[in-house]
Amino acid sequence: MHVTMDIDKTRRPKEEFFKAAHLNDTNSMKALLMSEDFDPCIRGDLEETILHTALFNGNKEIAEFILDRIPALIDEPITSDKYRGETPMHIAVLKQDMEMVKELLNRGADVITSRATGSCFVPGEDCQCYYGEFVLSFAACIGNEEIVRTLIKHNAPLDARDSLGNTVLHLLVLQEEASHAYSMYDLIMSLMTEKQQPSLDCITNNDGYTPLKLAVAEGQMEMFNHLLEKQKKPYWRMGTVSYCTYDLTSIDTWEDQKSVLDIITKSKDTKVHKFIDTKPVKELVEQKWISFANKYFFMWMVSYSLYIMIFTVASLHRPLKPVPYGVFGLHVVKIQKTLAESYQTKEDYVRLVGELITVVGALIILISELIFLSKIGLKNYLANTSNGGPYPLLLICYSLLIIAAVVMRLLSEDEEAFPMSFALIIGWCNTIYFARGFKTLGKFSILIQKILFGDLMHWCSLVFICIIGFTFAFYILFVTLDLTDYPYFRNFAMTLRTTFELMMGLLDIPLPYDKPTPSNVFVIYILYMLFVYLLLLNLLIAMMDDSYWRIIPEAELLWKVQFAAVILLLEQRVPAFLKVRSGIPGSSLGFDDDKWVEEILPETEGDTSAPIQRHYNVKWNRVRKNLGKIIKMKESAESTIL
Structure with missing residues (x-):
């Protein structure tokens, strides 16, 4: 079995x-x-x-x-x-x-x-x-x-x-x-x-960060300072006073487009922005500003201001000719000249020079911005207020409007003033960008950007919905009446305009008081004024006030980040032969490697909020010369004894 x-x-x-x-x-x-x-x-x-x-x-x-x-x-x-x-x-x-x-x-x-x-x-x-x-x-x-x-x-x-x-x-x-x-x-x-040892702390991860850069990207201030202390080398010491050098390999953007400075300026995290005040980042930014960025920034600001003035003057003197009264409407007394009529007199050719400068400048701006856009990508191009915020996009819009105005001039179109007027608005508003070069004005520029693209955009979305709703309500009430007595509500477009003006308080409700008006109109009008004019407008004021007191404590820090971002932008766009590298070769100080280093002067203990010193290079050059003399004297004395 x-x-x-x-x-x-x-x-x-x-x-x-x-x-x-x-x-x-x-x-x-x-x-x-x-x-x-x-x-x-x-x-x-x-x-x-x-x-x-x-x-x-x-x-x-x-x-x-x-x-x-x-x-x-x-x-x-x-x-x-x-x-x-x-x-x-x-x-x-x-x-x-x-x-x-x-x-x-x-x-x-x-x-x-x-x-x-x-x-x-x-x-x-x-x-x-x-x-x-x-x-x-x-x-x-x-x-x-x-x-x-x-x-x-x-x-x-x-x-x-x-x-x-x-x-x-x-x-x-x-x-x-x-x-x-x-x-x-x-x-x-x-x-x-x-x-x-030389290579392990230089290994980058998938995001391109070394340990030092990762400490900055994660906002790890203590670890960043610890790693810098490991890299710091003493150059000269006398008693308790010492002069040290910091390795700029991962900090400077000269050969590294994903450096510590780049991470700080592109981040939206306040913890990362605080690194702008640390050694040697603060000193490096100051050196870059003094060595090359300041003069190119002011040249850029002056040239742009002159360019906009030339465009404005050329726009004010655009070619117009009078027309008989009533031919093109009761209110039109001048129209655009044809292309052949626009350039005949000496004054016309003087204006032509200004127009050519305007067009060439717009083309240069458009091409340079598109090249820069393709280089860094759309996400980084519009990343945050530090790297430019709305200003690069405004420059592209400005250039496209100028090109549209040129096309209309060539086609002898009468609507040339429309793109030209918007180009003037954008062109002059873009001058606010240069406030970044000045501490006081830079803070106001930050406030404008934060409020404009934060509170105001959200508020406008809400108000737009309310205005559309009340516009339909008014239009339905007036469409059954004799619209000749109510011209401000004769069609939907005019009703929308009237509703907007009522919201801004630009006029009272335009009704003929000598004729009967349905009581429903007054009920809707009262509701509209209570909800939109009183409630929403005061809500906007409260939101802006709250944003002001929330932003102002960090406005100076944001300005410093924007200041550094402007310097990096100039460093990227200025030709290489016009730039000066910050720091000095380590070999010139007797170090064995070929890294560039930053020299740091000793600061007063506890003086962390001192303003940027404008004579940094001059002072350090003087100190370096004196130290060189002392070291040579010491070496000569030792050789004599031996």
């Missing part, structure tokens, strides 16, 4: 294995592992192995017995979407179980390629801890120095990059607890070889 059995039924239920692991039941686990029906590929609800469960519960004896029995599980990762890639070594590091870390390493655990890429470990909605996927990054973010030393000793890669391109140094910058991040950063830098 033969008995047949299903093989699956002979195997132990997986619940028994994981129950023994959860309860740290060593005897039961050993018995289960020694049984003949044990399945080594058994997985839990999260697709974890029994080794993962044993390590998570801190049972070293069970974990070692599992490794002895099934050594292949040592690098077996969890396969569920949430915890995909997490190996036993990751769990041992997270538990800070040094003994188990050493045990796994002695048994040949992989610390080079193992990566935890589940949604729990990658930034996103399900992320619970972003520690960089690699085992070394986990250990560094946890802050266990002993484990970090051990992993590096066993060749854990320092330059390994996760799916976002971040190395272990990037991960330390992102940690909220800065206390252990500083010491861990210094520890890793001290454990690097001479070949690794």
Whole structure:
């Protein structure tokens, strides 16, 4: 007699294995592992192995017995979407179980390629801890120095990059607890070889950020200062006074279009804007302004002002000719001359010179803006108020209006004044952009932009809806009356204009009081004045007042960011042979590398809000010469003694 059995039924239920692991039941686990029906590929609800469960519960004896029995599980990762890639070594590091870390390493655990890429470990909605996927990054973010030393000793890669391109140094910058991040950063830098040290902190992630740049982009002021202190080199010291240099490699935009300065000026985060007042960023901006930007900015401002004046004068003297009264309407006494009639006298040719300057200037503006737009992309072109805000778009609109006016002039169209008038408005309003070069005016420019494109735009959207609704209401009431007695409501367009004027308080309701008017009209009028004229207008005033007091505390900081953005804009658009690089070569100061550095004069202690010094270069050149004399005297004295 033969008995047949299903093989699956002979195997132990997986619940028994994981129950023994959860309860740290060593005897039961050993018995289960020694049984003949044990399945080594058994997985839990999260697709974890029994080794993962044993390590998570801190049972070293069970974990070692599992490794002895099934050594292949040592690098077996969890396969569920949430915890995909997490190996036993990751769990041992997270538990800070040094003994188990050493045990796994002695048994040949992989610390080079193992990566935890589940949604729990990658930034996103399900992320619970972003520690960089690699085992070394986990250990560094946890802050266990002993484990970090051990992993590096066993060749854990320092330059390994996760799916976002971040190395272990990037991960330390992102940690909220800065206390252990500083010491861990210094520890890793001290454990690097001479070949690794110059390049590791220069590795960029997928966003193009080095650890220093990432600290700026994330608003980590303390970490930024800490990293700068690591790069700072003393140039000369006398007692408590020292003159230091800062590496400009990642800070200056000369050879790096994604530098610290660029990040600060393009960000919308106030925390990032605060970096504009830090060393050596503040001094670098000042050097750029003094060395080349100031003169080109004022040349740009003066030339644009003259250009707009020429355009205005040419517009005021555009070619017109008188016409007989009543030919083109009762109110038209002059019309546009034809193209042949426009250029006959000496005055016409003088005006032609101004018109040609206007057209050529508009074409230059349009071409340069389109080239710049294609270079940086539409998103960055219109990014925020720091990089230009509405002004670049206004320049393009201005150029297109000038081109439209030229086409109408060539076609002898009478409506040339329409695009010309809008071009005059935009052209003169764009002069507000140059307020950025002046501290007091720059603050008002910021307020105008914030209120205009914030409160006013939202308020206008609400008012437009209300006006449309009341316009239809008025039109329906008057359409049944004799409209010759009510000319201000004779059609929908005229009714819309009248409603708008009523909202602005420019007129009273235009009704003939000698003729009867339906009472419904007065009811709608009273409701309209209460809701739109009183409520919404006062709401706008309250919103603008609130915005003023909200913006004014940070207006100076925003102005400094805009000031820096103007300098960078000039640096991008001025030809290379006209620009001067900020800082000096490190080799000229006796350093071994070829990096450019920024020299910082000592400041009065606590003087963090001092205004920008306008004689910065002059003072530093004088100090440098004196220091050079002192150093030469010292060297000559030492050589004489020897």
